[in-house]
Amino acid sequence: MLNSAPGDSLVNHRLLLAARPSAIPGPEHFTADSLPARVPGAGDVLLESLYLSIDPAMRSWMRDGTGYQQGIPIGEVMRGGGIARVLQSRADGFAAGDLVQARLGWQTHPTIAARYLQKLDLGLGTAEDWIGPLGLSAVTAYFGLRDIGGMRPNDRVLVSAAAGGVGQIAVQIARIEGCRVAGIAGGPQKCAFVRDELRAHAAIDYKAEPNLSAAIGRACPDGVDLYFDNVGGATLDAALEHLRQGARVVLCGRISQTHAEEAYGVRNLGRLAAARGRMQGFLVFNYHDRYDEARTWLAARRRDGSLQQRLHVLDGLDQAPRGLGMLFRGENTGKLVVRLATLAPTHS
């Protein structure tokens, strides 16, 4: 399936991990280089990266060998998933112009074995949909609420980091499924987004509330059946005070703890016990066999207009390190992505 061969003249710009951060990562932890794009061998595909997803899990990959995946060696390309266009294929089933998702790494023109690529079904959504409401953040929200959270219609649902990549989808799925949803976010802009665009029933600005638990109590006067936690720490502790009987707590993320100097001590587990509640962690990768189910559901809600998305777009590979810092400082509204190229029509 050899198409035209632009590989020889293409430059692959890359960002390499240069140092392991002790606090919030930024540009100082990366170095750039540029190499000729690797000419694809048999079974390989040369890609042009379009979007890179910026995700909290990246922080753990920057550590040395810990976490649920191996750490990235110093001097290697930063790991990260995204959406790309096929420039040249030497693999069956892929042709120039196809859109794929893959673990591209932070590079403009990766050459990757085809078995690591998934071709995007553009019948389900656009490339922007695939990085957003059909992407892994959205799929995470779907399985977290349904399978881990046991979401039921009329549940009182509380979502933290409600304006973030996973949170914005979680708020909407719960609302679409007939739940009463309150979202926690930082600052008036994000809260307006949660209330007006995501159409949560209530938004809590944790930065403006001297007593988060009291604010949750006002936003959720009947308590919480399902707490979808992207934050951990003191926010989790406050949410536990409002659990209803049989409540479920989904441990999806703990971004408040990623850079905490000392782990926060959660005092209200007695509330979980008294509520006969369940608290559970999960990894979306365990649902790999069911991604299609999630995407079919999400795409239908995207088509009928009930599911909104916001991408927070940074332009250019060199913005990726800054984006990672923004994520951990809570400076993004919506799903944070880096755009490397625009989707001009391809010559087929």
Next chain:
Amino acid sequence: MLNSAPGDSLVNHRLLLAARPSAIPGPEHFTADSLPARVPGAGDVLLESLYLSIDPAMRSWMRDGTGYQQGIPIGEVMRGGGIARVLQSRADGFAAGDLVQARLGWQTHPTIAARYLQKLDLGLGTAEDWIGPLGLSAVTAYFGLRDIGGMRPNDRVLVSAAAGGVGQIAVQIARIEGCRVAGIAGGPQKCAFVRDELRAHAAIDYKAEPNLSAAIGRACPDGVDLYFDNVGGATLDAALEHLRQGARVVLCGRISQTHAEEAYGVRNLGRLAAARGRMQGFLVFNYHDRYDEARTWLAARRRDGSLQQRLHVLDGLDQAPRGLGMLFRGENTGKLVVRLATLAPTHS
């Protein structure tokens, strides 16, 4: 169904709640009185209490209206379950000499409506079995391990308060079901009991260990699939450090926190999330419809000798307040009960 009528001459000795404890309860929180036993009306049964069960939940009943059940009003008989013999019945289905279990209260000769009584099936076990391995503590261990904990053969199981009423049964059920079991208990005597009589694979003396987490690591070198927690607090925190992927934490009790001046802050919930683990509380009463299933299983293991029990027996109603203090100081080994009368053969 009127039998002989001893009620007129019988004295009912009672212990009444006199003050709400701020710390560990004891004799100073109760007063005694004695009244003629109440002559049973239609539908009532006059009982002679044989055993009273001393349970951690009693502490919450002594509070003012909080907890999962209403608090006991000052001046009322202390609430508590136990085993009794029918002296006189004015209810269908009950006759003098029958053994029953009920919420007797701390009194020697209660008169109770028959609908609140359950006749003991002596085909399943003796009266001592019904206060021990067929009692609610044992049934709690059964459903906690199986339904909440999702126990599977070969699971690495860790049980705290392993020498206590619930713990001693949990250790044995897990062992009988083919798990590898480690028990945490306080002091060499309890640990010998856990190892030699309950036949746990390992016993951890938390009083002798400067670093409980390290001790758990030595006792459970491959980690923990199922942690059955009767203690909460720092013990829970230490156990979380050893969770295996997919681990389950059963929140059965939190006796370490009942009298803590300040709630302990659990720092290791990140381990639960990273292990994709589940932590869940429950009340045995939610399994009311399935008590027979548990008791049939427990009785069979009792008959074949695989399930041991130890009752820690205090004699006399006046010992009940002291027993409650012993429970919270961890001074009992086995199921703590107060014996009010011995099971002399009844004249039928």
